[in-house]
Amino acid sequence: MSDPLRLGIAGLGTVGAGVVKIVRQKSALLAERAGREITISAVAARHRDKDRGVPLSAYAWEDDPVTLATRDDVDVFVELMGGSDGPAKAATEAALKAGKDVITANKALLAHHGQALAELAEANGAVLRFEAAVAGGIPVIKALTEGLAGNEITRVMGVMNGTCNYILTRMEDGGLTYEEAFAEADALGFLEADPELDVGGIDAGHKLSLLAAIAYGTQVNFAGVELEGIGNVTIDDIRQAADMGFKIKLLGVTRMTGRGLEQSMAPCLVPAGSPLGQLQGGTNMVVLEGDQVGQIVMRGAGAGEGPTASAVMGDVMDVARGLRASTFGQPASALRATNTAQATLPAPFYLRLGLVDKPGALAKVATALGEAGVSINRMRQYDHTAATAPVLIVTHKTTRAALDKALSAMQETGVVAVRPVALRIEEV
Amino acid sequence: MSDPLRLGIAGLGTVGAGVVKIVRQKSALLAERAGREITISAVAARHRDKDRGVPLSAYAWEDDPVTLATRDDVDVFVELMGGSDGPAKAATEAALKAGKDVITANKALLAHHGQALAELAEANGAVLRFEAAVAGGIPVIKALTEGLAGNEITRVMGVMNGTCNYILTRMEDGGLTYEEAFAEADALGFLEADPELDVGGIDAGHKLSLLAAIAYGTQVNFAGVELEGIGNVTIDDIRQAADMGFKIKLLGVTRMTGRGLEQSMAPCLVPAGSPLGQLQGGTNMVVLEGDQVGQIVMRGAGAGEGPTASAVMGDVMDVARGLRASTFGQPASALRATNTAQATLPAPFYLRLGLVDKPGALAKVATALGEAGVSINRMRQYDHTAATAPVLIVTHKTTRAALDKALSAMQETGVVAVRPVALRIEEV
Incomplete structure (x- = not known):
């Protein structure tokens, strides 16, 4: 059996405590599956004395996550603090620079700094994985x-x-x-x-x-x-x-x-x-x-102690087994910068309108849609007692731009009594 | 970029042809993701002249999958022939003995010989993976x-x-x-x-x-x-x-x-x-x-060319990326032989009975169930014109053994006109 894989865990909230519990309670199962033991060398959190429902005295305590991340007896830095910047970012960077693998549940950190961190990981031969950052326990x-x-x-x-x-x-x-x-x-x-x-x-x-x-x-x-x-x-x-x-x-x-x-x-x-x-x-x-x-x-x-800790442990087990995947599925240097398209593909839309209750109101709406090139798939006008007539429209596929044009034109006719609601219908 | 990963594909049915198409048509994408090219060195199938909708002339042809599996220019033997024994087993064994990695879609082969093949793979430092064998495209x-x-x-x-x-x-x-x-x-x-x-x-x-x-x-x-x-x-x-x-x-x-x-x-x-x-x-x-x-x-x-080929390619890409997982998630030598328990856990059951249409018939059924310790959760007798009265029962949790005892006792009362149907209700 290989050497143990030694974790340093920063952040002992719900998820952090959950990870500690799994490592403690399933040590035999994890060792059998990984072919090596998984151990914890040290932990860090903001408040040392808080009761987290799990014994921590066997692990070294660090007040500073950066110090934790770079300890000699830590192979993998497990970042469960959260926050897109501050200590989470500093400690992650320090770990990667020291060639430590990093496992994180921090979606904000990666959403804002994912590219730079993936590059840093690769430059240092380290792995940066984040299963727990997306959709909790779903792998x-x-x-x-x-x-x-x-x-x-x-x-x-x-x-x-x-x-x-x-x-x-x-x-x-x-x-x-x-x-x-x-x-x-x-x-x-x-x-x-x-x-x-x-x-x-x-x-x-x-x-x-x-x-x-x-x-x-x-x-x-x-x-x-x-x-x-x-x-x-x-x-x-x-x-x-x-x-x-x-x-x-x-x-x-x-x-x-x-x-x-x-x-x-x-x-x-x-x-x-x-x-x-x-x-x-x-x-x-x-x-x-x-x-x-x-x-x-x-x-x-998608959340909770067990499911999120399960996802963190999936990454831990990968590293323990020598399954060293790249952060985003290919070398970070090959990831392309991209143009942003704001939902340009045509889609059907749901429209909810409140019309003034006067003859011809619906005709004006239909005309505004037709002139913008938006065609109607289904329409319902509901029975009403108030002065405003609720009307629902499902359009055929159209672009948001065409729809916005139609909505502007409708406003000008004076028949729209309340702000229209327009929601895309996603075909699944 | 590393050396190409060279495949030898045996079996050119729907799935085999699908894999060849992906390797040909997505070579740039695959190389980008894997950090190396994926190539095909040789193929084997029963009939050389059949049109499979994909050009094969660039690849060496082998009539014998065993020869294919052990070629020097094959790194990964892709077994898509099927069958629990015969050529699929012989070629898989030959490949593993030669230290080649094997990727297979063959559930029968693994269901019957999985343990021996996993041990053989490990003894030779080879990987044996089978994502396509279970639930098609679902990873x-x-x-x-x-x-x-x-x-x-x-x-x-x-x-x-x-x-x-x-x-x-x-x-x-x-x-x-x-x-x-x-x-x-x-x-x-x-x-x-x-x-x-x-x-x-x-x-x-x-x-x-x-x-x-x-x-x-x-x-x-x-x-x-x-x-x-x-x-x-x-x-x-x-x-x-x-x-x-x-x-x-x-x-x-x-x-x-x-x-x-x-x-x-x-x-x-x-x-x-x-x-x-x-x-x-x-x-x-x-x-x-x-x-x-x-x-x-x-x-x-769960089936079809694209989905099954997708699963095969998932395994191919793992090997190409150096993600070398064990066959069943831990060393084959550590997998335990196990006792078999035939659905011993209590479960609710659905019973469909056809009773002779006489007073007291239902009472005899209820008595038989009660005496076997099977309690009734829901019961419905349906309107009927035929001589047989259809009765549905949903039991509370019980064992199959208790239920079988009740069904035997029912038969002896002479009120059961047709063979009863008993299906487990799985709580999900």
Whole structure:
């Protein structure tokens, strides 16, 4: 049996404590599978005295993660602190420069500095892996980077923020308003300290940018992600989308188009009967599409101690077994900078309009759409008592630009009483 | 860039031709991702002159796969011939003995000789990988072996024979009898030359035995798989299961119990709303459950040129990148022989009975169940005009042994007019 693989773990929150537990409680199983022991040399966290439900006295304590990352008795630096900059970045850089392998769950760090860190890892012969950063326990980074390596990837989609999916599911099945569902998620501790990371789509956007880099061999480009949160989704939209056979999800979509890389994280409609449409609550789902394999759907827990620690341990076991994969599936120097295409591919759209209740209002809307080249697939006007007539339209495939032109023209007719809602329908 | 990785491909059916196409058409993409070129040195198949839709003249031709497997200019022997013995086994052994890596899609070969071949690979420092052997394009071998390596695996389930799922789906949605749906699948070319491989559950059983070996660190034990095909599933069962909220699937289940390894491939009921219950047509699904990660569901095409070639190429790319994993996730010498437990864990069962239409018949059934310790969860007797009264029962959790005792006792009462149907309900 080879020498033990010695970990240094920085960050002892839920995930860090979970990793320590697995290493302690499954040492025989892990050693059998890896052909060597997995040990912990040292740990670091902000508060030394906090009870984390796991004994830590056998490990050296470091107050400074940079010191931890560069200890002689650490082979792999496990970064579970979080944050796109500050100590996480400093310690990761220090570890890589010292030739240590790094395993991280930090999507923000990689979304902002992935290219530089991947280059640094390669320059120092180190491995930088991040399965736990995307979709929690679902081994999607491995599936995309390795399992589907013989495919040209045609599209990657994902529901990758469990909190958002929980809020949308509760609005649907509990009849809650957005504000009520948000408060419920908050009370359950599902929200990040800055909730905008969740409901603004930023966290999920970080993850999407990492998947896109692997899928298309491009440099991570989080700034190129078209981001829209779920804050404007109303219960009316959810109900009326359901009436047309759709569910609303905060859906990430990335594909390479003739005009550049499309990365979009926004509320979208998906068919209610599709795997994405059937996804309930806090569960995550990633859909990988390749020209050879067709569609692969992966579903599992996107957060939590066990699932996230499982993903970290998957990376640890790879390193222990000598499976040293590159960060984004090819040499970092070969990753291409890319143009950004803002959802340029035509798609069907869902429109919710509130029209003034006057003869000819609907005709004006239809004319505005027709003149912009947007054709109508389905239309429903609902019974109403208020002065505003609710109208739903599902368009045939069109571009966002054509749709925006139609919406502007509609506004000028004076028949639109409330701000229209336009959501893309993603065909799955 | 490193030296090219040179393949020798034996078997040029659908999958073999698909692999050749990918290597030819995606050479730049593959080289970029692997950091080296992937080339083909030689091919072998039974008939040299057949048109396979892909140019082969650039490759050396071998009539004998053993000769191909041991050529000096072959680094990786790609075995796509099929068959548990004969040329596939001989060539695989020859390749491994010569220190060549082997990639195969051959579930029968590994189900019968997996342990010996894994040992042979290790003794010669070679890699033996088989992603394409299980669930087609779904990268489930990788997910289970590597991604979930930090978990104790608690259960693996799968719908892994698309033909069976197609037949069951057509019975359900088309109202076809088993014989009609079978004939339709046959006409579409979905069946193996020996259809019993499909409908008898053998092919799916092969796959399950490979997953079990990885999940539990045990030697492949196909003989220990409790096998039951779909030939006795009737349209009445499908309809009445649906009426109770279930679907019938040919479901593989493996778990380690206190009494040994349970491996079962049999028609089971699963909740209609679960991912397994919602699976339609020829698609495959594998559910991996770990003590840390919870439930991971993977769904995709289980057969066909593109998906299977994609899985073969995943293994090829691993080898090209220097990711040399062991066959079953740990050293072959450490894989344990295992006791076989024939579905000993208690489960709820679905019973379909046809009773003689006489007063007291149902009481005798209930008594037989009660005396065997089987308690009833739900019962329905259907309206009927024939002399036989159809009765459906869903039991609480019980063992198969207790149920069999109750069924014997029922037979002796003389109230059972037709052979009872008993199917396990798998909780998912």
